[in-house]
Amino acid sequence: MKNADAATAESPVITIRNAAATAKIIVHKLRGNLSVLEGSGGNITVLTGRDGKVLVDTGITRPRVEDALASLSDDPVKHLINSHWHFDHTDGNEWLHSIGAEITAHQNTRKHLSVATRVEDWNFTFPPVPADALPTKIITIDETLHLNGATLELKCYGSAHTDSDISAQFQEDNVISVADTLWNGQYPFIDYGTGGSLDGMIRAAEANVANTDDETIVIPGHGPIGNKSQLIEFRDMLVAVREKVANLKKQGRSRDEVVAAKPTADYDAKWGGFVINGDFFTKLVYAGV
Numbered sequence: 001m002k003n004a005d006a007a008t009a010e011s012p013v014i015t016i017r018n019a020a021a022t023a024k025i026i027v028h029k030l031r032g033n034l035s036v037l038e039g040s041g042g043n044i045t046v047l048t049g050r051d052g053k054v055l056v057d058t059g060i061t062r063p064r065v066e067d068a069l070a071s072l073s074d075d076p077v078k079h080l081i082n083s084h085w086h087f088d089h090t091d092g093n094e095w096l097h098s099i100g101a102e103i104t105a106h107q108n109t110r111k112h113l114s115v116a117t118r119v120e121d122w123n124f125t126f127p128p129v130p131a132d133a134l135p136t137k138i139i140t141i142d143e144t145l146h147l148n149g150a151t152l153e154l155k156c157y158g159s160a161h162t163d164s165d166i167s168a169q170f171q172e173d174n175v176i177s178v179a180d181t182l183w184n185g186q187y188p189f190i191d192y193g194t195g196g197s198l199d200g201m202i203r204a205a206e207a208n209v210a211n212t213d214d215e216t217i218v219i220p221g222h223g224p225i226g227n228k229s230q231l232i233e234f235r236d237m238l239v240a241v242r243e244k245v246a247n248l249k250k251q252g253r254s255r256d257e258v259v260a261a262k263p264t265a266d267y268d269a270k271w272g273g274f275v276i277n278g279d280f281f282t283k284l285v286y287a288g289v
């Protein structure tokens with residue numbers, strides 16, 4: 001999918017990496033030994049304990065994330081899970097591996113990080129990452145880990161935001177990291193170039209709703225820490241926008257005509273204030289129906 005401004009605009013990858021270099025990291029204590037670091041790319045989930053820290057995702061910058069991790073406990077980082085292949089969740093793989101973290105990810109995360117990968121909507125081609133930054137513990141089906149006294153279930157979404165998304169659910173504490181299948185209060189990106197799909201995003205949203213209860217703490221890939229009712233709102237927004245855009249496309253309207261019809265107008269005030277505005281989201285949805 002071509003973005004008309006892509007040739008001249010700075011890639012959002014550059015903008016986001018630059019912003020992360022100076023962003024403050026906010027540490028949120030959740031339950032038990034679980035915390036979230038917010039402010040460097042995607043949210044980072046941290047479980048501390050004597051088996052070593054377990055991280056879900058890395059954020060972008062080393063120094064601030066390293067300081068925030070040190071503020072939680074003295075446990076070394078031993079385990080890192082990549083929720084999917086995107087840079088704002090994996091840029092820290094190399095340094096975290098260098099201090100002792102074994103990296104676990106879906107096989108498609110390893111695949112996309114291993115080769116040059118273009119994201120047309122971001123006007124950016126990611127070079128292959130260094131060998132030390134590649135996940136070495138590869139999962140293809142759901143798996144359960146036992147670390148720091150926690151039962152940690154990793155579940156593969158299949159095609160959703162990409163083709164590499166996995167959730168990480170901490171059973172005893174009733175906390176789930178749902179990767180970029182939830183952008184809490186924000187329109188999500190859908191990366192069709194690496195196997196994402198709109199209907200897969202909706203299926204993932206349904207699975208998240210089914211997999212949580214009123215007490216569950218939900219860690220989104222982007223946006224504030226949330227709960228089940230926000231998963232439901234997000235699912236309902238996806239379904240409603242899909243229906244509006246699909247109806248217009250069925251009438252034979254071109255992508256630009258659909259964008260001009262503003263099918264997201266009722267939703268933009270709530271969801272369109274972050275990286276992806278209503279027009280961009282409409283283009284993403286148009287490509288998926």
Ligand SMILES: [Zn+2]
Pocket residue numbers: 084086161180221
């Ligand atoms: Zn992502």
